[in-house]
Amino acid sequence: MWSAITRFKASLTYAVILGILKLGERRCNRxxxxxxxxxxxxxxxxxxxxxxxxxxxxxxxxxxxxxxLNFAVLLYKRKNDMNIVLKAKMVK
Incomplete structure (x- = not known):
């Protein structure tokens, strides 16, 4: 959807952002x-x-x-994952 609406600009930007975040996460996890x-x-x-x-x-x-609207759907979809991560952070 984002590719069609923004002529791939938002999709490409999002992919780059995710790549940078994943690289940072891998470095933190060694x-x-x-x-x-x-x-x-x-x-x-x-x-x-x-x-x-x-x-x-x-x-x-x-x-x-x-x-x-898309972010609200993502939040709803990922609520269980967020709870797991938050509980793990609270235990530490």
Whole structure:
């Protein structure tokens, strides 16, 4: 959807953001395998960064509304993953 609406600009930006986040996560974990819940949180963080970039670039208001709706769906979809990560952080 984002590829069609933004002519791949948002999709490419999101892919680069996720790549940078994943590289940072791998360096922090020192090469250990990642757990899916961390990947889900990185997905949310990356999409949040994309939203910030969309806001700063003064895109049309319908794109910001679409981003907000898409982010709400992602939050709902990833709520269990976020709970697992937050509980693990609280235990440490």
């Amino acid at each position: 090469g250990k395998p990642s757990i899916p819940e961390i990947d889900a949180v990185l997905d949310l963080v990356g999409f949040g960064i994309l939203g910030g970039l969309l806001f700063l670039s003064s895109v049309e208001s319908y794109l910001l509304l679409l981003w907000m």
